Amino acid sequence: MKCRLLLLNLNVVKSLLKKIAYVLAILFTWQCAYILGGCSDLIFPTPVQVARFLWHACADGTLISAIWMTIKRLILGYSVSVLIGIPVGMLCSRFYILNAFVGKLVLGLQTLPSICWVPLTLLWFGQTDRAILFVVTMGSLWSLIASTESSVRQIPSLYIKAARTMGSRGIDLWVTVIFPAALPFIITGMKQSWAFAWRSLMSAEIYVSTIHGLSVGQLLHYGREMQAMDQVVGIIFVIIAIGFIAEKVIFANLERTLHKRWGFVKSAS
Amino acid sequence: MPETNVKICASHVGKAFRRDHRFIKVLDDISFSIQTGEFVAILGPSGCGKSTLLNMVAGLEPCEEGHIIVNEYHTDQPERHRMMMFQEAALFPWYNVLGNVVYGLRFKKGLTNAERKTIALYYLRMVGLDHFERAYVHELSGGMKQRVALARALAPNPQILLMDEPFSALDALTCEQLYKDVQKIWNMQHKTVLLVTHNVREAVVLTQRVIVLSQRPGKILKDLPIQLPYPRSVHDVSVSALANELINVLHEKDDVYNYASCT
Numbered sequence: 001m002k003c004r005l006l007l008l009n010l011n012v013v014k015s016l017l018k019k020i021a022y023v024l025a026i027l028f029t030w031q032c033a034y035i036l037g038g039c040s041d042l043i044f045p046t047p048v049q050v051a052r053f054l055w056h057a058c059a060d061g062t063l064i065s066a067i068w069m070t071i072k073r074l075i076l077g078y079s080v081s082v083l084i085g086i087p088v089g090m091l092c093s094r095f096y097i098l099n100a101f102v103g104k105l106v107l108g109l110q111t112l113p114s115i116c117w118v119p120l121t122l123l124w125f126g127q128t129d130r131a132i133l134f135v136v137t138m139g140s141l142w143s144l145i146a147s148t149e150s151s152v153r154q155i156p157s158l159y160i161k162a163a164r165t166m167g168s169r170g171i172d173l174w175v176t177v178i179f180p181a182a183l184p185f186i187i188t189g190m191k192q193s194w195a196f197a198w199r200s201l202m203s204a205e206i207y208v209s210t211i212h213g214l215s216v217g218q219l220l221h222y223g224r225e226m227q228a229m230d231q232v233v234g235i236i237f238v239i240i241a242i243g244f245i246a247e248k249v250i251f252a253n254l255e256r257t258l259h260k261r262w263g264f265v266k267s268a269s
Numbered sequence: 270m271p272e273t274n275v276k277i278c279a280s281h282v283g284k285a286f287r288r289d290h291r292f293i294k295v296l297d298d299i300s301f302s303i304q305t306g307e308f309v310a311i312l313g314p315s316g317c318g319k320s321t322l323l324n325m326v327a328g329l330e331p332c333e334e335g336h337i338i339v340n341e342y343h344t345d346q347p348e349r350h351r352m353m354m355f356q357e358a359a360l361f362p363w364y365n366v367l368g369n370v371v372y373g374l375r376f377k378k379g380l381t382n383a384e385r386k387t388i389a390l391y392y393l394r395m396v397g398l399d400h401f402e403r404a405y406v407h408e409l410s411g412g413m414k415q416r417v418a419l420a421r422a423l424a425p426n427p428q429i430l431l432m433d434e435p436f437s438a439l440d441a442l443t444c445e446q447l448y449k450d451v452q453k454i455w456n457m458q459h460k461t462v463l464l465v466t467h468n469v470r471e472a473v474v475l476t477q478r479v480i481v482l483s484q485r486p487g488k489i490l491k492d493l494p495i496q497l498p499y500p501r502s503v504h505d506v507s508v509s510a511l512a513n514e515l516i517n518v519l520h521e522k523d524d525v526y527n528y529a530s531c532t
Contacts, residue, residue: 162359165327166425167349167376176372180363262362263407 042227049230050237057234062214067238070205070216073129077136078197085141085193086186089148090179099149106142114139114200118207127211132204139200140193147189148182155181184258191251198243216242276340276429276461277303277326283334284321294486295321299335301480301492305428306459310472312515313482319465322487323433326463327353339429349376352422354435358414360406366393366417367402373425392420395454412443416450423454432464436471445503448474452500469512469519474501481518491518 027047034046041049057063092099117138125131155178163177205217216238223231284296295318303309313319324330326337328344328351337344339351347353352373360369370389374380380388393402396416406414415435422430436444452475455462466472472479473495481491493515497507 158355158357158359159361161329162353162355163361163372164329165347165351165353166373166421167347177361180361183363261405261407 042229045230045233050234053228053230053234054237057219057231062219063238066214066216066219067242069213070201071242073132073136073205073215074197074201077133077201078140078194080133080137081140081144081193081197082190084137085144086148089145090152090174090182092145092149093152102145103149106146109138110142110146114196115203115207117200118204121204122208127208129210131208132201132210135204135208136197136201140197143196144189144193147192148186151182151185151189152178154185181262184255184262184264187251187255187258191247191255194251195243195247198246202239274304275302276305276307277463278338279322279326279335280338281335282322282325282332282337284318284325284330284332285334297486297488299482299487299489301489303461303463305461307478308455308462308464308476310464310466310476310479311482312466312469312472312479313487314484314519315467316485317482317487318485319467319482319487320433323353323431323463323465327351327431329353349373349425350427351429351431352425352427353431354415354418354422354433356434356437358406358411358418360414360417360421362406364406365402366398366404366406366409369406369417370402370421370424373421377425389420389424392424393417395423395457396420397450410443411439412447415439415447419451419454423458423460427460429461429463432462432466434466435464437466437468444471448503449500451475456499469515470503470508473497473508473511473515474503479515481515483519491515493518 030047034041034044037044054063088102092102114135117135121131121134121138125134159177159181160173163173168176202217202220205215206221209218209221216235220232220235220239223229223235279302280300282296282299283294285292285294287293295316299322311319311322321330325332326339326344328347331345332343344351361372364372367386367389370393371385374385374388377385390399390402393399396419398413398416398420401409401413401417406417409417418435436447439447448471455475462476464472464476477495479491479493479495480489481493482488483490493511495511497505497511501508
C-alpha cells in the first residue's frame, strides 16, 4: 500500500516535471525568437516583461477586479442562454411545428458570428453592461437550442418504454426520464455553447467599453491603445487560462463523470 | 377451466410492418388464453414477432388485427398492473438501485415515502440484493442489473409480469442462478407471467406451458404443457428431453434454421 502510494506520487511528480519542462521550453524559444528576430519590444515583448506586467496588475488589483467583472458577465449572460436554450430545445424536440419554425431560425442565427450583433446592440442598449450580456446570450443561445434538441432525440427509447410501463406520462416522463437521460448529451452541448459565450464576451468587451469597471477585454483593448505590448500578451494569457480552466477542468470533468455514470464508457478505464 | 380465470386472451392477432412500400407480416392469426397465475413462455426464433406480441400485450404497441384482452379490457395503454422486463435491464442511471425500485412505486396512491422505501427494500432482499440499495447502476454486473429490474417490476405488486428475453444477454452461470430465483419467487407469489424467449431450455425450466411460434410470419406451431415438478434445473434429464422435443417441433418446420444457440 505504502509502495503503491509512493509510486503514485512519483508518477504525479514526473508528469508535473514534464509539464514544467514544456513551459520552460516554450519560454526559452520565445526569448530566443526575441533575441534573434531583432524586433523592438514595442512590437514583440519578452517573457520577463509580460511576467512583470502580470505581477504588477495583480498587485494593484486591476487584473483581479477585471477578471471578476468578466466572469460575472459571462455567468450572467450564459445563464440566460441556459435558462432559455434548454427548455426551448426540449420543446423543439417534442413539437414538430415548433422545430420546423425555430429550427430554421436557429440554423440561420447560429452561422452569424456573434460580433455581428455588436452594431445592433450598441444602437439598442448603448455602451452598457446589458449590451455585452445581449451579445453573449445571442452568441451562445442558438447552438444550445440546436444541441439540446438533438440530445433529446438521441436518448435510448428503451428508457421511455420502461418508464411508460411503470405509469409515467406527460410532464412526469419529461422530468424524471427524458431530461436526465439526455443530460450527458446536453452537458456536451453546454460545453460547446459555453465556448461560444466566451468568444462572444471577448468580442463584446473589446468593442463595447462601459464606463464603470475594467474588464479583461477592455484591458486588452487599452493595451493596444497605449502601445503596451506586454499588457496585450499578458492579457491574452489570462484569457487562455480562463478558457482552459472552464473548458478542460470544469466541463470536461462534469462530462466524464456523467458519461461514466450513465454507462457510456466502461467504468474500468 | 372456468372462463372467469382467464387473465390474458389473444384472439386472431396479426401484425404487419410497412417497409419500402411493402407490408411484411410478422404475426399471423395468434390465439391463446392464459389463466390467472399461469407461467407461460412464448418460444420462437429471432424475428418471429414474439417481442412485438409481448409489446402489444403490454399496451406499448397498438393491436391492429384481432384483439388482446387483459383483465376483460382491451390493451391500448400500458398499465401498472402489467409490469415489463426487457432484454436490457433499462435501469435509470440517474437513480441509485433503491431509487430505481422506488420509481415504479411513485404512482401507487396512499403510500408514504418511507413505506415505498420499505417495500423497495423488501423486494431487493427477495432478489438477493440487500445491501446494494445505495449502489449506482454502472457499478452492477449484468446479472445484478436484471435482478434490480426484476425487483422494480415486482415492487408495485402487478398482476401480470411480462418478460422480454430478460436473460438472453447474460452468461450461462448467471442465468442458472436467476432461473432458480425466478422459480422460487414465482412459487411464492404465483403471478401471471408471460416470458418471451428464443432459448428452449429456459422456457422448459421456468414455465408451465410453452407456446411455440414459427418463423416470420409467426404462427402458433404448438402449445405444450410442461408438467415437471418445481424446482427444475437446466441439467435435469427430463428438462433436456422436453427441450429436444421442442427443438424438433421448430426444426420440422424449417430445416435450414440454425438452432445451435439454444442448446
